[in-house]
Amino acid sequence: MTATTPAGGPLLHVDDLVVGFESEGSATRAVDGVSFSVGPGEAVAVVGESGSGKSVTALAVAGLLASPPARVRRGRILFDGTDLLALDPRRRRALGGREISVIYQDAMAALNPSITVGRQIAQVVRWHTGASRTAAADRAAELLDLVGIPDPRSRLASYPHQLSGGQRQRVMIALALACEPRLLIADEPTTAMDVTVQAQITELVGRLRRELGMAVVWITHDLGVVAGLVDRVVVMYAGRVVEQAPVRDLFAAPAHPYTTGLLRSLPVLDGPQERLVPIPGGLPDPAAPLTGCPFEPRCDRRLPECSAQTPDLVPVAESHASACLRATPEGERT
Amino acid sequence: MTSYRIRRCLQAVPLLLGISVIVFALLQMTPGGPMAAGEGAQSQASAEQIARLRGRYGLDDPLWMQYLKWLGGILTGDWGASFNTGRPVVEVITERLPTTLLLTGLSFGLSVLLALVVGVTAAVRHRTLFDYVSTGLAFAGLAMPSFWFGLMLLFVFSYSLDWLPSSGLADLRFRHEGFAAFLDRAEHLVLPVAVLSLVSVASLTRYVRSSMLDVLGQDYIRTARGNGLPERTVVLGHGLRNASIPVVTVAVLAIPELFLGAVITETIFGLPGMGRLFVESAELRDYPVLLGILLIASVLVVSANLLADILYGRLDPRISYE
Amino acid sequence: MSDRTSAAAPPPSAGPREPAARTRHGVWRRFARHRPAAAGLAALALITLAVIALPPLIGYDPEAVSLADKNLPPSAEHLMGTDELGRDLFARVLDGGRLTLSVAAAAVGFSMVVGVAVGAVAGYFGGVVDNLLMRLVDIGYSLPALFVVILLVTLVGAGFWPIVLAVAMFSWMNTARLVRAGYLSLKEQDFVEATRGIGAGHLRIAVRHLLPGTVGPTVVTATLGIATAILTESALSFLGLGFQPPQATWGGLLYEAQRPVIAMGHWWRGLFPGAMIFAVVLAANYVGDGLNDAFEPRRSRR
Numbered sequence: 027m028t029a030t031t032p033a034g035g036p037l038l039h040v041d042d043l044v045v046g047f048e049s050e051g052s053a054t055r056a057v058d059g060v061s062f063s064v065g066p067g068e069a070v071a072v073v074g075e076s077g078s079g080k081s082v083t084a085l086a087v088a089g090l091l092a093s094p095p096a097r098v099r100r101g102r103i104l105f106d107g108t109d110l111l112a113l114d115p116r117r118r119r120a121l122g123g124r125e126i127s128v129i130y131q132d133a134m135a136a137l138n139p140s141i142t143v144g145r146q147i148a149q150v151v152r153w154h155t156g157a158s159r160t161a162a163a164d165r166a167a168e169l170l171d172l173v174g175i176p177d178p179r180s181r182l183a184s185y186p187h188q189l190s191g192g193q194r195q196r197v198m199i200a201l202a203l204a205c206e207p208r209l210l211i212a213d214e215p216t217t218a219m220d221v222t223v224q225a226q227i228t229e230l231v232g233r234l235r236r237e238l239g240m241a242v243v244w245i246t247h248d249l250g251v252v253a254g255l256v257d258r259v260v261v262m263y264a265g266r267v268v269e270q271a272p273v274r275d276l277f278a279a280p281a282h283p284y285t286t287g288l289l290r291s292l293p294v295l296d297g298p299q300e301r302l303v304p305i306p307g308g309l310p311d312p313a314a315p316l317t318g319c320p321f322e323p324r325c326d327r328r329l330p331e332c333s334a335q336t337p338d339l340v341p342v343a344e345s346h347a348s349a350c351l352r353a354t355p356e357g358e359r360t
Numbered sequence: 361m362t363s364y365r366i367r368r369c370l371q372a373v374p375l376l377l378g379i380s381v382i383v384f385a386l387l388q389m390t391p392g393g394p395m396a397a398g399e400g401a402q403s404q405a406s407a408e409q410i411a412r413l414r415g416r417y418g419l420d421d422p423l424w425m426q427y428l429k430w431l432g433g434i435l436t437g438d439w440g441a442s443f444n445t446g447r448p449v450v451e452v453i454t455e456r457l458p459t460t461l462l463l464t465g466l467s468f469g470l471s472v473l474l475a476l477v478v479g480v481t482a483a484v485r486h487r488t489l490f491d492y493v494s495t496g497l498a499f500a501g502l503a504m505p506s507f508w509f510g511l512m513l514l515f516v517f518s519y520s521l522d523w524l525p526s527s528g529l530a531d532l533r534f535r536h537e538g539f540a541a542f543l544d545r546a547e548h549l550v551l552p553v554a555v556l557s558l559v560s561v562a563s564l565t566r567y568v569r570s571s572m573l574d575v576l577g578q579d580y581i582r583t584a585r586g587n588g589l590p591e592r593t594v595v596l597g598h599g600l601r602n603a604s605i606p607v608v609t610v611a612v613l614a615i616p617e618l619f620l621g622a623v624i625t626e627t628i629f630g631l632p633g634m635g636r637l638f639v640e641s642a643e644l645r646d647y648p649v650l651l652g653i654l655l656i657a658s659v660l661v662v663s664a665n666l667l668a669d670i671l672y673g674r675l676d677p678r679i680s681y682e
Numbered sequence: 683m684s685d686r687t688s689a690a691a692p693p694p695s696a697g698p699r700e701p702a703a704r705t706r707h708g709v710w711r712r713f714a715r716h717r718p719a720a721a722g723l724a725a726l727a728l729i730t731l732a733v734i735a736l737p738p739l740i741g742y743d744p745e746a747v748s749l750a751d752k753n754l755p756p757s758a759e760h761l762m763g764t765d766e767l768g769r770d771l772f773a774r775v776l777d778g779g780r781l782t783l784s785v786a787a788a789a790v791g792f793s794m795v796v797g798v799a800v801g802a803v804a805g806y807f808g809g810v811v812d813n814l815l816m817r818l819v820d821i822g823y824s825l826p827a828l829f830v831v832i833l834l835v836t837l838v839g840a841g842f843w844p845i846v847l848a849v850a851m852f853s854w855m856n857t858a859r860l861v862r863a864g865y866l867s868l869k870e871q872d873f874v875e876a877t878r879g880i881g882a883g884h885l886r887i888a889v890r891h892l893l894p895g896t897v898g899p900t901v902v903t904a905t906l907g908i909a910t911a912i913l914t915e916s917a918l919s920f921l922g923l924g925f926q927p928p929q930a931t932w933g934g935l936l937y938e939a940q941r942p943v944i945a946m947g948h949w950w951r952g953l954f955p956g957a958m959i960f961a962v963v964l965a966a967n968y969v970g971d972g973l974n975d976a977f978e979p980r981r982s983r984r
Contacts, residue, residue: 123588135579185677503964508956657826
């Protein structure tokens, strides 16, 4: 199944998205003007620490934000040219459900504990294809096999709590694939796992992406996990995009102090063992209005004007942009 | 899993025994005691007859032996005879049982239905006017004495509007046939069922709403929505399906409550059921019947609790498939 | 086993309370913020005051028969109308209120004492004692309250104390359970070890140190217990098995009101006594809810 989009345009284009949360009188901006694109079949990582707005962005794209506390205040989410935010809820749900799928961090919570995995998958298959019960069951077994579950036929009758953590994650992936989506959003699916399972799942998603031509948006706080999986990286901080680059370029020549900080805090298994350097300080208060660069208080390369002027994303190299006042195409200015 | 069920059933046995001991103790406290209970209040016995009766009832035996004999009688269907009519207690009670079963059954059905509809809707429309109003009504319903509710309903619908009859199960003026008979019966049951259901509708609705709200906040609901399933399937097929597991337990426990409530309802509406039999027997000091009904009601409560426990285990796959 | 008492709000959850949440000041403040609860408390206070203080003020003797004034609907002179003997209903309602509330208060008082005693002993000593007492609690739950109350009153007669005790016999279980749970958790804490270390005896520990920790849920249960007690006693009286005339609680007034309301349309006979029951039970439920939240602010409010 290959992806097609009108004449070379991106599959997903998020344009200046602003999402706020309102509760008990206080309003916060979780996503503050985020833009990025994902081409058909492309894999993009969205990286940032907790609270950076990366999950909210992903859920907004998938249309799964809980609307009373959360509200999209501005922006467009273009999927295949159609602005999802402009659609009425039912069509949005139909379109989003079919074309965009999400896998989550907690597979046990994301699966209904009272329904067998086979039935949960078959239900989605039947809804989207109108297949008969037996055909849907067959397809469910196929999907379980596709995600690497041994003996898929007999696994159809299992309940989620009867499976191991890794298997549950695979089942969740199979469920996500049931509607043959063109875009898979992975919201920190491996964060709670040990490294071997992490590697297995990452490898699985990579394989599926190649076989099915699916685009992938992988949300994580750990750059190391996605290094071998994605084509491009979008770095988020405090609800804004601070850097975007092809993955190699990001690792080789980071153009934003936050990215540098992230890279420095990654443990490295080969090469000289250096001290891990954490980034001091914490995220800014999401309810306070923004003045200047959001990273400025924690930045070790800040300039006086950084506290007054909010940097825009500017290109510094081919397909590489950074929101730092010091970033220029010629390299970092002093 | 079955070991859990067996264990629960076994736990119920000492409970039932304890209850039987208490009932036996109460029996001893009644004037005339077990002897009078056995023969009905056929007083005027000579000393010789009394001695013979005492021998017959083993009243000179030690207490524990009396208890065992009495228990044996209970288990074999000998519950003594009514003071009032002399007829066997079992007969008197079973005569009145169908009415109570009808009333309780209808109320149960109505309560569950209404609770599901209102509770689910209130949960889905959380924090809207419907939610607030229905929650408020449910809260008020729990505080309202059913007999007051009944009296007021009777005033409005029976006295003022004359739409519905005020008592009995059927029209006493003439015999209806076929469909007319059905309608007549229905007319007579509308108000009683409404009154009896008051408390159980209120509490069940609260539980359904609460359980649904819990479930709707779970991640798997979001997954189902994300997979494009229509809202109805998500709310009912995933939401209600899971939310109803704890609700079933509460619903089962509501059954004995309905039986108790029937006492009042049958009294207000003059229905010939077990509940009213209890009140009548109390007025007549007909202890054998009173104790008989008490025994039945207690067994019912214990059984309902047992059933609720077991059902919960069976319905939740996380428990039944260990 | 079922721990639902008939027709009152569901019982509160049990468990240890954080020391911070237990400060009297904090509890009171949280309670006052809960508007329905505060309103409920005010209503209860008002009604209690009314039934105690008003009767001497209004001048109508509840037992004064006046056949000329019989069966009058509510008016300025007779706020709640009169009954078939011409007695002023407002006076009877106030009188009945005094009786109803005192029965309820006494019943709750008794059930608290028994419940706390049973719960404390069971929770403190644990083991076989606990087991045995809990079996008793189970039996208490399994016997249908109304039936046994009716039976007891039939056996012993419908006096004040028999009725109070009968009603009390069926609400001590909730308290016992909660107190027991409180003791089970609190007795493991370090300060108990410390107190024992300085030589305090069982009784002292159980009463002076552990008991205060169970105040929270006990108060809530007491409040809800009042609601249940009123409903049970009213039901008893409504069935004609409670207090005998001319003594009448609100339930008794409803008993007398059956024929007048249904057959003769004297709606005021039924409306007012029942409305009083409803008002008090509703207020008590609100207060109980508010107290529950005030004592355990962790619980999410829906």
